[in-house]
Amino acid sequence: MGRCALKLYSKSAKAExxxxxxxxxxxxxxxxxxxxxxxxxxxxxxxxxxxxxSEGRYTHSRKTILQMTGEHIMLTLLATALAATVGVLIGIAxxxxxxxxxxxxxxxxxxxxxxxxxxAVIILAYPVLGFxxxxxxxxxxxYSLFPILGNTVVGFQSVAPEIKESARGMGMTALQQLWIxxxxxxxxxxxxxxRHSYILNLGTAAIAAVIGGGGLGTIIISGLxxxxxxxxxxxxxxxxxxxxxxxxxxxxxxxxxxx
Amino acid sequence: xxxxxxxxxxxxxxxxxxGVIVDRADFRLNFQQKLASVVLLLFFASxxxxxxxxxxxxxxxxxxxxxxxxxxxxxxxxxLPPLLIALHAFARKGWMKEVTITLSGVLGLFFPMMVLxxxxxxxxxxxxxxxxxxxxxxxxxxxxxxxIIFLMKPKFRLYDLSGMILVALAVMFVxxxxxxxxxxxxxxxxxxxxxxxxEVLAHIRLTFISLGISIVIGIPLALASFQxxxxxxxxxxxxxxxxxxxxxxxxxxxITPLSLLSRTFPFLREMGIKxxxxxxxxxxxxxxxxxxxxxxxFTAFSSIEESVIQAAKGMGMNPFQIWRMxxxxxxxxxxxxxxxxxxxxxxxxxxxxxxIGGDGLxxxxxxxxxxxxxxxxxxxxxxxxxxTIASDRIFQIFIYLVTPPALxxxxxxxx
Numbered sequence: 001m002g003r004c005a006l007k008l009y010s011k012s013a014k015a016e017x018x019x020x021x022x023x024x025x026x027x028x029x030x031x032x033x034x035x036x037x038x039x040x041x042x043x044x045x046x047x048x049x050x051x052x053x054s055e056g057r058y059t060h061s062r063k064t065i066l067q068m069t070g071e072h073i074m075l076t077l078l079a080t081a082l083a084a085t086v087g088v089l090i091g092i093a094x095x096x097x098x099x100x101x102x103x104x105x106x107x108x109x110x111x112x113x114x115x116x117x118x119x120a121v122i123i124l125a126y127p128v129l130g131f132x133x134x135x136x137x138x139x140x141x142x143y144s145l146f147p148i149l150g151n152t153v154v155g156f157q158s159v160a161p162e163i164k165e166s167a168r169g170m171g172m173t174a175l176q177q178l179w180i181x182x183x184x185x186x187x188x189x190x191x192x193x194x195r196h197s198y199i200l201n202l203g204t205a206a207i208a209a210v211i212g213g214g215g216l217g218t219i220i221i222s223g224l225x226x227x228x229x230x231x232x233x234x235x236x237x238x239x240x241x242x243x244x245x246x247x248x249x250x251x252x253x254x255x256x257x258x259x
Numbered sequence: 260x261x262x263x264x265x266x267x268x269x270x271x272x273x274x275x276x277x278g279v280i281v282d283r284a285d286f287r288l289n290f291q292q293k294l295a296s297v298v299l300l301l302f303f304a305s306x307x308x309x310x311x312x313x314x315x316x317x318x319x320x321x322x323x324x325x326x327x328x329x330x331x332x333x334x335x336x337x338x339l340p341p342l343l344i345a346l347h348a349f350a351r352k353g354w355m356k357e358v359t360i361t362l363s364g365v366l367g368l369f370f371p372m373m374v375l376x377x378x379x380x381x382x383x384x385x386x387x388x389x390x391x392x393x394x395x396x397x398x399x400x401x402x403x404x405x406x407i408i409f410l411m412k413p414k415f416r417l418y419d420l421s422g423m424i425l426v427a428l429a430v431m432f433v434x435x436x437x438x439x440x441x442x443x444x445x446x447x448x449x450x451x452x453x454x455x456x457x458e459v460l461a462h463i464r465l466t467f468i469s470l471g472i473s474i475v476i477g478i479p480l481a482l483a484s485f486q487x488x489x490x491x492x493x494x495x496x497x498x499x500x501x502x503x504x505x506x507x508x509x510x511x512x513x514i515t516p517l518s519l520l521s522r523t524f525p526f527l528r529e530m531g532i533k534x535x536x537x538x539x540x541x542x543x544x545x546x547x548x549x550x551x552x553x554x555x556x557f558t559a560f561s562s563i564e565e566s567v568i569q570a571a572k573g574m575g576m577n578p579f580q581i582w583r584m585x586x587x588x589x590x591x592x593x594x595x596x597x598x599x600x601x602x603x604x605x606x607x608x609x610x611x612x613x614x615i616g617g618d619g620l621x622x623x624x625x626x627x628x629x630x631x632x633x634x635x636x637x638x639x640x641x642x643x644x645x646x647t648i649a650s651d652r653i654f655q656i657f658i659y660l661v662t663p664p665a666l667x668x669x670x671x672x673x674x
Contacts, residue, residue: 052515054515054519055515101290101293101294102293102297104411105294105407105410105411108410109407109410112406112410114603115603115647115648115651116607116644116647117603117604117606117607117608117610117643117647118607119506119507119607119608119610119611120607120610120640120643120644120647123610123624123628123636123640124640124644126628126633126636127393127633127634127636127637127640128396128399129396131631199502199503202503202505203503203504203505203506204505206505206507206508207505207506207507207611210625210628211628217505217507220505220507220508220511221507221614223511224507224510224511224514224614224615225614227514227518227534227535227615228514228515229511229512229513229514229515229516230515231511232508232511232512232514233508233511233512235508236504236505236508236511236512239503239504239505239508240500240503240504243502243503244503
């Protein structure tokens with residue numbers, strides 16, 4: 001029995017290692033593609049003119065793809081990082097004894113916010129908060145907060161009571177219980193929430209350009225205004241690559257932080 | 260001296276000279292008090308932000324007015340809901356709790372609307388007949404607090420609903436007296452006139468056509484991927500790729516290919532299919548709605564337990580009967596849940612149709628953005644949100660009705 005289990009384990013571990021190599025290679029490939037496309041205007045023109053030979057222009061008149069990608073990544077990562085920090089903290093607070101009463105509020109707020117489409121949340125930031133990248137950031141943050149918060153709550157709720165009990169029995173303080181016993185159990189769920197938020201933010205941030213948020217939405221919207229699909233595609237390629245890269249990075253992260 | 264007896268209680272106890280507890284102080288807040296403190300914090304914060312913005316005319320500079328610049332009567336009105344919530348925190352009897360929370364919620368909706376009406380006449384007195392005003396961040400924060408009051412209520416009851424309806428009637432009555440005539444969104448609505456109704460209808464049409472197409476294509480694809488591994492291998496990677504494309508980009512990617520098609524095949528042009536307009540918008544919207552529909556339907560069909568199918572077989576049902584009497588009814592709630600998600604998403608994304616020359620409420624929103632007119636954007640967005648919430652409610656009732664009674668009240672797994 002024991003040997004059989006060991007054999008099975010080593011087999012799956014091996015499969016996982018080849019998977020890991022594949023994953024790292026895929027990530028490297030995606031990053032290379034992104035860098036090639038982002039850094040060189042020749043590559044952009046080559047690809048876009050192959051797909052859309054009739055367009056007059058393949059690059060944005062004022063900003064380079066590199067600049068816009070920088071803005072886009074900043075906006076997305078900042079919003080996701082803020083949402084992750086605040087979401088996990090609130091999630092921990094409402095799964096403790098003192099905060100449990102607020103769980104229902106969080107769940108209802110989550111359901112309420114979900115009825116607002118992401119594009120509406122971004123555009124609504126303009127009348128409520130004003131024009132520019134800060135309102136866009138705030139809107140992205142608010143919208144991505146709740147998926148993370150929800151996953152954190154579910155993650156902590158799914159920790160088996162026996163684990164908490166035994167941690168208490170070992171004489172751990174409340175903080176130790178949280179950090180050593182509960183957090184590792186809840187982490188995969190939390191990470192999934194953060195990953196979803198990142199992908200969501202990446203796409204929603206493209207709409208942020210409408211309210212002055214900058215980013216790759218700039219080239220997409222000018223492509224729409226000029227009726228030029230090539231410009232739209234050029235922004236889309238970068239966003240899609242960023243999404244795939246982010247997904248791989250998060251999967252690797254979950255692989256390495258698993259206990 | 261008070262001292263804590265253990266780390267996880269909030270009691271502080273005072274011990275007498277011989278170690279007997281003589282007094283005990285309880286520092287725990289109960290549920291009501293916690294809720295009240297959160298809501299009061301929001302109310303308090305809202306008083307530091309501008310309550311409304313006034314302008315002498317459409318393009319002049321904003322003049323911000325905070326709570327303290329309102330008349331004493333208005334201030335008193337606006338203080339009442341926070342006061343009631345503070346009372347709620349210390350209410351002991353059940354009916355007292357219910358009365359204070361309901362009143363503070365309903366009045367929290369009523370008073371800001373009345374203050375807006377009172378402010379209306381002040382604004383036109385102070386700035387002349389071209390003046391206009393709009394609610395500002397303080398007011399939005401105030402309303403957020405009110406929304407949280409309603410969300411915190413253990414149950415949304417009939418009298419909450421009737422309170423809301425009363426508020427709506429009162430607002431309509433005041434509006435009929437012309438008190439809201441100088442409100443920015445009312446003025447913008449007047450400027451657009453019948454175009455508002457037309458764009459609302461266009462928005463609904465755009466949404467339903469796209470959703471219809473997406474259901475007709477999506478559900479068979481979900482069934483195909485449920486039945487065969489090969490279909491799944493094609494459909495799901497495609498969906499994942501689709502999900503990484505921002506909705507705003509999907510509209511633009513179709514411009515060139517569709518205009519090429521319509522140039523080569525004139526009959527398509529006669530059908531209205533060209534690079535810009537409603538046709539590419541519908542194609543983009545229905546493509547984007549495929550993801551939730553296929554995802555949720557697939558999950559719904561695959562989460563039916565094998566034992567149920569076995570039992571149906573044991574009862575002598577043929578495959579057709581199993582589909583009609585077991586699989587479809589059991590999967591229906593999940594499938595409809597997917598359609599609901601797609602519906603909300605499509606109403607939102609249909610706003611973007613304007614960017615490629617389509618109709619819908621996006622016309623108001625993007626013209627407003629172009630003219631830097633906050634009121635116009637707000638008008639468009641409020642209509643979109645009202646549309647979303649209304650169709651969501653209707654759809655939820657529909658889902659409830661088609662769910663087999665035995666499954667009601669169970670959460671539908673999401674994909």
